[in-house]
Amino acid sequence: MLTVNSLERLIGIFLLMVNLLILGLSVACLWLLHSSGLMLATLLVLLLPAQLLVSLWLNKKLLCPYARILDALESMKVDDYSLQVRPVYCRGVVGRVFDEIGAFSAALRQKKRLFDAKNLLVHSLIKQLDSPVLLLDEERKLVHGNQALSRWLGKDWRLVRLSKAKSLGLVQSASGWLIADKQQARQFNIRSSFYKDETGEHQLLIFTDISHELREMQIHSWQQIVRVLSHEIKNSLTPIKSLAQTLAEFSTHQVQKDMLEVINQRSQKLTEFVGRYSQLSRQYAIHPQHIDLAGMLGSVIAMYSDITFKLQLDSTQVVADPILLEQVLINLITNARQAIAESTGEGVIKVHCHSASNSVLISLSDNGVGIQNLDNVFVPFYTTKQGGQGIGLLLSRQIIEQHGGQLTLENNADGVGAVALIRLPVGC
Known part of the structure; x- marks a missing residue:
């Protein structure tokens, strides 16, 4: 049994058989009519070119729709939906196929517009963020960043585009992404998320500056300590200062008065020293x-x-x-x-x-x-x-x-x- 593995071959075999059949019937008819050899030669000269032209025309008409469909699919593969596929036949099954391809191309074109608009919005938002933002591809290479990332790197992020995250000082652990530099690791917390698009899986890393929050926690803790110390120190210094002043008034010895004055002065200095730390919680009135x-x-x-x-x-x-x-x-x-x-x-x-x-x-x-x-x-x-x-x-x-x-x-x-x-x- 003959195996046919392509449409072109099937059409070629079919046309060859049809042409041979027509040629055989024509020769048989002339032979039955006892036509001369000249008549037979003339028939062959006229019939063979005509059959060749008709075969080429039929072959083109049968394969043309597939060629146009192939062109449309090639354009879609590279996200080009501008090619308008014109149907070879407006009716029948071929016409319906072309209608479906046109509708599919229009739907993909609309989706690409929406995707491009969202991408533009995301990139614009990333660009405006004050925190460093990195977009990594499947191989953990930098593909996009923002101005804040350039400041963190100390150079334009585009100069290190497609560099591995590890070479940028980032380490991925079981708990997430970390900064290799310990001092910066105390300043930033890294949040990550995954998303997929037509180019593959990406990972978005956003640096969150936690130094301000940590400082607020530290200041709050210091304020509590100072508040307790101030209360206890003032409660102790007030009677000490009062007693020192009273004793100095009743004392008749200059040395004792000098010693009591030292106690009084140091008590006053310590009170002022403690009072200065109340400024830690002060909110200044800013008049820019x-x-x-x-x-x-x-x-x-x-x-x-x-x-x-x-x-x-x-x-x-x-x-x-x-x-x-x-x-x-x-x-x-x-x-x-x-x-x-x-x-x-x-x-x-x-x-x-x-x-x-x-x-x-x-x-x-x-x-x-x-x-x-x-x-x-x-x-x-x-x-x-x-x-x-x-x-x-x-x-x-x-x-x-x-x-x-x-x-x-x-x-x-x-x-x-x-x-x-x-x-x-x-x-x-």
């Missing part, structure tokens, strides 16, 4: 104004004649509370000055202000001894300065954060001195 940073820095710098300042003000306009921002600058410069005093050489503080990503950045870099314990710089009560209270930097950070900004401290990359970075939103 347009500030000329050059003028403000000029008045602040005038207070420090023993320090050389180098200014690079690419942007001089800041929107903030002038009184509070000036206090923050004084606190930071004072800290830098104390660090410089512990080092050798001329004290230099570099101040750089510029705009970046809807923010104004103010950095103050010194050439002092640097920060010995970065983890504790914002911890209340903690200080390495003689006579320090341990709340100046914490209050400075609270002021900046209540402006909607950030204050960070770190040692310089070259190992000399430290840098304080203030990030304020534009039009806070």
Whole structure:
């Protein structure tokens, strides 16, 4: 039995058999009619080309619908639905097939429009988020990110597109995604979700900055501790101070009076010391104004004649509370000055202000001894300065954060001195 495995072959065999049949019948008729050889040759010359032309025409008409269907399917495979398939036959089964293909193509075109619109919306939302966002493909390679991711990486995310997540400092564990750097791991929590599209399975990673929430929890805990300590200390200091004053009035010995005065003064100092920490829970009344940073820095710098300042003000306009921002600058410069005093050489503080990503950045870099314990710089009560209270930097950070900004401290990359970075939103 003849095996036919293609439509083209089946049509070719059918046309060949029909042509042979017609040719055989024609020859048989001429032979029965006792026609001459010339007649037979003439018939063959006329009949064979006609049969060939008819066979080619029939072959084209029978296979043309399939060729057009194939073109339409090839376009759909590459998400191109612009090709309008014109039916070879408008009626019958072939006409219905073309109608169904046209309807299917229109439905896919509409779905692609909706998908593209959703994709555009998602990418626009990702772009506007202030938190780093990564889109990973099935091989855990970066395929999309946002501006916040570029800030976190320290370079444009497009430069590391298609890099493995591991090379970006991300580690996947049984509990989810983690940041390899321990310091950043304490700042960010990573949430992940999966979704599928026509290109495969993707994983969306969203960084959530939990440092603010952790600080609020810490401050709340410190406030509770301070509240209890303040209550107990004040309850003890009040009678001690009162007794010391009374005894000093009745005492006739100068040495005793001097000793009682010391007790009285230290009680007063301790009361003031405890009272300062009530500021940890203070919500400042922010009165933002347009500030000329050059003028403000000029008045602040005038207070420090023993320090050389180098200014690079690419942007001089800041929107903030002038009184509070000036206090923050004084606190930071004072800290830098104390660090410089512990080092050798001329004290230099570099101040750089510029705009970046809807923010104004103010950095103050010194050439002092640097920060010995970065983890504790914002911890209340903690200080390495003689006579320090341990709340100046914490209050400075609270002021900046209540402006909607950030204050960070770190040692310089070259190992000399430290840098304080203030990030304020534009039009806070």
